[in-house]
Amino acid sequence: MLRKLFHVEPIAHEGHGFETGDTVTPVEPETLLDAFSQAVVRVVQRVAPAVVGLHVVRSLGMPQRVAEVPGAGSGFLIAPDGYVLTNSHVVHRARRIVVSLADGTELPAQLVGEDPATDLAVVRVQASGLPVAELGDSDRLQVGQLVIAIGNPLGLQASVVTGVVSALGRSLRGPDGRLIENVIQTDAPLNPGNSGGPLVDTRGTVIGVNTAIVAGAQGLSFAVPANTAQWVVGQLLREGRVRRAWLGVVGELRSVPGRYVPERGEPRAAGVAVLQVVEGSPAARAGLRAGDIIVSLHGVPLRSPTDLQRLLSRAPVGSTVTLGVVRQGKLLTLQAELAAEPATSR
Missing domain, CATH: 2.30.42.10 (PDZ domain)
Structure with missing residues (x-):
């Protein structure tokens, strides 16, 4: 699943242009494309083993007539002992959570804690020695920087898309109505099921958690920054919730x-x-x-x-x-x- 948005609050961001007198050395297009392809391949080889799929079941309806509603999303391992970071809206009020690892293994998961205010959650599977994705420093991002998103859109495991950082410092409302600040906007083409998956830079570090798209638009995707995620994860692991x-x-x-x-x-x-x-x-x-x-x-x-x-x-x-x-x-x-x-x- 991927939350669809209709309103965001733009915050101005100053870009950087070329200075007078800068020279650009011509490079063969094939060379540039090969370098980009190799960078993407390296990132996928490094991060994809840590990307997981989440399958959830929610119970809806009255006690006399309960309907089980399935849902799905993405996530990624942040610790070798089974901790998974995903979106709150993926696992919120889920009665059952199953995590599919990159090798196809399916494991039941328990909710450690969630923070609807930032649309982040941590679940855990009982396993050890698992591959992990490293959270990077999202404050170092620049507009125009290449990014890679890995997830399970529409159940298609470990799908890879690329894009650029379109803007920084956006604001959007979380599921509980609070503003999530410093959100990353990208043009990576995300789909339902990408929610909770990692947004990665060309060095293979996670710089955001994909969380939302604008319904009916193209190339308008949003990710919660990694620095926010690191703070929230620490709170969830210690207390199961975020103290504000x-x-x-x-x-x-x-x-x-x-x-x-x-x-x-x-x-x-x-x-x-x-x-x-x-x-x-x-x-x-x-x-x-x-x-x-x-x-x-x-x-x-x-x-x-x-x-x-x-x-x-x-x-x-x-x-x-x-x-x-x-x-x-x-x-x-x-x-x-x-x-x-x-x-x-x-």
Whole structure:
């Protein structure tokens, strides 16, 4: 399966051009194609043995009439003792998970943990001495760089496609509605079943986890960056979930006079109107009330609830944040000590 998207948020990215006076040495086209082909072959030989297929079964319907719905996706081994990285939406609420190794062996798998906010999950099979794919540094990627995607589209095992990095720093919404930031956009032609498979550079290191395409479009594919995956995997292996900082409010976008947000220098600004404060939450302990409007966090103006969510996601659990709050026409400053987001049964 591969999530289909209809909206993404573009973030500008500056490219690099040729400087005046640069010279280009002519190279025979056949030489370039041969070099590219050899690079792809080397990557496939190195990474493909670690790429797996996932077959899942979900139970849908009422207790009296339960239907078993099959699903499929891709993943790749990240540890020789059977840990597999894939997408959350591939294994979410699966009653049964079976992993198909590159040699055709099928093994039952257990869910270690998942993070719908980044659409990542880790499952494990009981095996040892398995080949692994190495997670690289996605911060070193450049627009135009060649990439290779390996997966199991439509059940076709170990299919290989190539493309380039079309853009960096994209944002898209995960299955739980949160924004996934710094997403990699490529033109690699992915299909249902590629979800969870590795996006690899020409050195054979994984720089992303393929997660979504834009429905009805061509050459618009997206991958969660490897650096995000490394952080999430560490959390899932330790705790089975990702601990994020939590404030404990329900809010909506609200316009406020610009004088409350002088940093913007505009006659009108925006804030997050608090509709509800969760009892016992950091927001409640800080003195936030329903009707308050949060206009800044640590002096950074808020333009939407998404801005508040983004800034909170970067704050460590247990840290103290400074909130700029408009209450009954007055600008207040409140301090809130962030707690870990409560676990939910998604």
